[in-house]
Amino acid sequence: MLYAVLCYNDESVTSAWSKEEDDRVMRDLTAVQRKYVETGKLGPVARLLPTTAATTLRHKVGETIVIDGPFAETKEQLLGFYLIDCASLDEALDFARELSTANPSSGSYEIRPLALFKPGELPS
């Protein structure tokens, strides 16, 4: 079974970390990741840029709107995610727009650039 492990924390706290603190946390996390990479079990690892870098595409029947900032509703749940390599935010928004058209129900796509990416060791 493949599991996604999603990380939540208070951004105002993590962004108050000094560079040394941030480096230390990343180093300790990397040590844990390495252990699982070595067993071939760990897939992609990503750290996202702060929510201030996010753009959200909201799709309701017949219309989509683009909002600055992260997805902020509490009535909807996280159901999946994509990683896509785009030359620009507009290209990423086009991708999200296509997805929203293909998906008949209303929903939202938060587009957040990555700060860090490690592809991991999972077989395809």
Next chain:
Amino acid sequence: MTDTAWIDLALISARPQVMGALLRYFRNLDQAEEAFQEACLRALKTWPKNGPPRDAAAWLIFVGRNSGIDKVRRQARETALPPEELLSDLEDHEGELAERLDGSHYRDDILRLLFVCSNPVLPATQQIALALRIVSGLSVRQIARAFLVSEAAMEQRITRAKARVSAAGIAFETPDAADRAERLAAVAAMIYLVFNEGYSAMNGPEGVSADLCDEAIRLSRLLLRLFPAEPEIMGLTALLLLQHSRARARFDADGSIVLLEDQDRRLWNRQMIAEALAMIEKAMRHRRPGPYQIQAAIAALHARAEQPELTDWEEIDLLYQALERLQPSPVVTLNRAVAVSKREGPEAALALVEQLGDRLSGYFYYHGLRGALLKQLERGREARAAFDRAIALATNAAEAAYIRKELDHLAGETEPTHAEERP
């Protein structure tokens, strides 16, 4: 992390919101600060035992407000502070609490708090000091160190700033759209001042003043979280990130300035650059350009060029021209002259620079750039005179060291002709 480090972090990150709410209740900076201190003391006492509350800010606002009210009551010889047991129950009611505390105000609370520190009645140095003390919660000692003044002098500066702010009056009514835009602009300018204080005082990658740059970025991100659709705040955040991304490359081992084109670009912080570029893209979608966005776009063109030779000087020149139209200033023109020198050569750039003489004659970079252009044109004696003026106007050791290198270099080059130049 030590036992209480997580509490310190929680207190630091909750501070703007809590101080903003307490200022709204007490309508007085000193009272709000005292109440916040009191709430922090309580947190340090009860959180290690009970664990962190679910909403630290709501907890602190509640406790701070009560302690403040209680102080007034105590002065009127009434009831004592509520017992600790009662306080430790708080966590269970936080959801409700936050409602009752009217969380919807928090955006304007924080903006008000920031605006108090950005009040145009305050000179720049007082704005910076007040913001670092009130919003960021740096100690007077830390701020004094960053400004290279004594603690007593800094204490006095902050006290004076507070007196000025209260004399000017703090606006407590909810701002309308025009007021809010005006406040945002003032706050953005103050954040940039904080950043520049750190940026220009930085005399090495590990300097105290790097903290001021980090702090300014934190404030800018905070502002952007409150006003996520403001392109100029995106521009400001991007600009600060891009300038700070070069921190490790800006000085050489001797502490002398390294010019942008001579910097080791591998030392630039790629993560900050990535965040800034994402922010600029978001801002551009709004098609409402402003000075911060344009300056960020210029910085981004440098960040994108992996080698100095790959810099898009034409685009930079055009962006500076746009900035000149939007916010005319001789300093902007001086910056444009660098782009002109790359596009059209030192002669054209010098012609542009010479026009600025009467307005920038007291400005270090004016003489520095003039000297560099004259040097390129092989007008050694005039270049030396310009560098001499620059070194006299240097505001820190790094600037002086850079010019001294230029002078040494010039001395080496022009030695043979030196005798001829003498009358």
